[in-house]
Amino acid sequence: MSTAFYSHSDCRLHDMGPGHPECPQRLDAISDHLLATGLDIALDFKDAPLATLEQLERAHTAGYVMQLKDLLERVRAAGEPKALDPDTLACPGTLNAALRAAGAAVAATDDVVAGRAKTAFCAVRPPGHHATRDETMGFCFFNNVAVAARHALDVHGLQRVAIIDFDVHHGNGTEDIIAGDERVLMCSFFQHPLYPYSGAVPKGTNMINVPVPPYTRGGELRDMLEAMWMPRLEQFKPQLIFVSAGFDAHREDDLGQLGLVESDYEWITRRLVDVAKRHAQGRIVSCLEGGYSLSALARSVAAHLRVLAEVA
Numbered sequence: 001m002s003t004a005f006y007s008h009s010d011c012r013l014h015d016m017g018p019g020h021p022e023c024p025q026r027l028d029a030i031s032d033h034l035l036a037t038g039l040d041i042a043l044d045f046k047d048a049p050l051a052t053l054e055q056l057e058r059a060h061t062a063g064y065v066m067q068l069k070d071l072l073e074r075v076r077a078a079g080e081p082k083a084l085d086p087d088t089l090a091c092p093g094t095l096n097a098a099l100r101a102a103g104a105a106v107a108a109t110d111d112v113v114a115g116r117a118k119t120a121f122c123a124v125r126p127p128g129h130h131a132t133r134d135e136t137m138g139f140c141f142f143n144n145v146a147v148a149a150r151h152a153l154d155v156h157g158l159q160r161v162a163i164i165d166f167d168v169h170h171g172n173g174t175e176d177i178i179a180g181d182e183r184v185l186m187c188s189f190f191q192h193p194l195y196p197y198s199g200a201v202p203k204g205t206n207m208i209n210v211p212v213p214p215y216t217r218g219g220e221l222r223d224m225l226e227a228m229w230m231p232r233l234e235q236f237k238p239q240l241i242f243v244s245a246g247f248d249a250h251r252e253d254d255l256g257q258l259g260l261v262e263s264d265y266e267w268i269t270r271r272l273v274d275v276a277k278r279h280a281q282g283r284i285v286s287c288l289e290g291g292y293s294l295s296a297l298a299r300s301v302a303a304h305l306r307v308l309a310e311v312a
């Protein structure tokens, strides 16, 4: 069974301007590298559908979904970007990109639950893990992974899903949405202190937060994850694993100061595949979050995908 690879050309049309690190070229770097390495032949390429409002409202308040959609429609009609915070710009292409990003995560979930794919990767933007129930933040509009996790629980009737967040930044939005929802175990590590400066004290007993200091390297991090994530994941027995796959903890990435390399992403992914095979019929849905050094991003996504697709 193959690995689904969801993306859409609309995700390139969200453009926050020259010099913004969360840029359309991130997706080009990933797809170019997949072609150059021949990894593309191991993947089942699919176009991301648009998420529906009903799907978004499983993670966000109805008022937020309606107001953000209205705002993004006005920006599209005006043809001019509008800053929502110092980091996050709504642009004419944002609405469809954001709906495709969440829609990809939902469709990928449908695929793995139906057995059409064993694993799936969503090469989408904007990312999602800083978007809270009712706030855009840190390049994020809709929380793609949280929307998909709730879809798995509420629509497909799964009882336990895990969310793994290995972005260098704390996934405060996902924590805001998921904390206290005991059907979900969220495991993350993140550089601390660093934007958004949260996470040192978890908001719920279903959160395993591992804050790590700047300049932590892969070997030290692996030991921490082995000790803090793995026993809880084994005990929880997730029926599906979601991944907030940010690659900005890479040592070449300037948005953080951690020292991970491709082999660390390979190791993390392999440990997740092990857990998924034992408890989740191998099912993993991974969604791109951060990762801003284009070359390191592409190489790290490839390392992640080689394990997900079981390419030797």
Ligand SMILES: [Zn+2]
Binding pocket: 167, 168, 169, 246, 248, 289, 290, 291
């Ligand atoms: Zn990040």
